[in-house]
Amino acid sequence: MAGRLPGAARADSQNWVPRRHHRHIGERFTDTWADSIVEIEQVTSSRVRDLEKQLEQERKRADSEASKRREAEQKFKLLSLQQKSARPADDDTWLSIKVAGADVTGPLAFALLFGGIYAAWSSSNEAKARQQQGRWVYDRGLGGKKVWVPYKTGAAAGSSDLPEQLSDAAFEELTSKAAGLAAEQRRREQPYQPPSWWQAPMSFAADDSTRAAAQMQASALLARIEQAKNRGEDYKISDIALLRRICQAGGGVTVDTRTVGGRDAIYKAAVEAAMRRCLEPSSVDEADLADVSPLAFVAGVAQDVQIPDERAVSLAANWVAGACRARVVEAYTAAKKGDDVLCATALAQLSSLLQGMPVLEAGSSQVGLISDELKGWADGETLQRLYGLAMQLVEPQQQQLVSSMLGMRS
Incomplete structure (x- = not known):
């Protein structure tokens, strides 16, 4: 047998083996890099074959539904001819059915019968179509190729399936989020109005220099309050009352807390002091509440630390x-x-x-x-x-x- 020339075409079958140019830039060259690429190509081919089988089944199902519809139409035509031949003397009553004990004939009976056949056929198609709904996704395992992923049985298109076992905590989180979204929607539709017992704080008129000085004092006091809390100390009601006086004297200036949790904690300390004033008047005097009523003090602190009225009312x-x-x-x-x-x-x-x-x-x-x-x-x-x-x-x-x-x- 004559020797084969270098580079000549070969007729015998040989498994495909990747070359070096199939490697990505920066990929390390190992002994198994070729086997990995072959495995990925085999998985890709298998998934493509599965998708082709699924599409072929869908086409067969569609052809079957079309044939069933044609068969139903042929049976209907045959029934019509039989009814017409059985009663040739009366052209107006060649088809008669009973509806609520009365005979319905002529075009009305034809419309009722055909409507029933079409409704049964369309409902069957809609049920099967719902079972085949899904969405296109990009599979990283296939190199970013676009593949069709059907939804689970009974899931609607565009819906996100919940896990089969949903814990009580997760369910409560979902319901709270839903309630929050509903409340947000209500706020957009109708502005929030505080209840009658909510006493909006009063502010004094102040010029720009007075407001600027009050802003600096309030910010410095807030920094001292937050630093004391970081050291493990409780909020001092005297510091919160002083903050209320500074913000009020400055024409209603406000402060920015570092965190929302810190803001709510300062407000909670003010509410607890107001409640102690009601429960045990001797433990908290009026000076500790900036010389105002408990509700006025609470509403004022809420404004100072910039808590929205709706949240402040709910927390209180x-x-x-x-x-x-x-x-x-x-x-x-x-x-x-x-x-x-x-x-x-x-x-x-x-x-x-x-x-x-x-x-x-x-x-x-x-x-x-x-x-x-x-x-x-x-x-x-x-x-x-x-x-x-x-x-x-x-x-x-x-x-x-x-x-x-x-x-x-x-």
């Missing part, structure tokens, strides 16, 4: 509700033990808090949470005794609210 209501719950539980525990003095003290503090910070309403969600919790573990007899004592101690305008907290009807 939640924290006041927590303090009310603590007094209700304390009063119930004392009533359960038969300690009427301690029970009366807790109810008096509850009344004082509701009088100084009337931020809750009888039908609010916070009040509903308090009553729902009591229903879970409190006994009815003790609740009745507590309710009777509360109606004697709280103010008349507070009776309906306290009754709602206890789950009673006033």
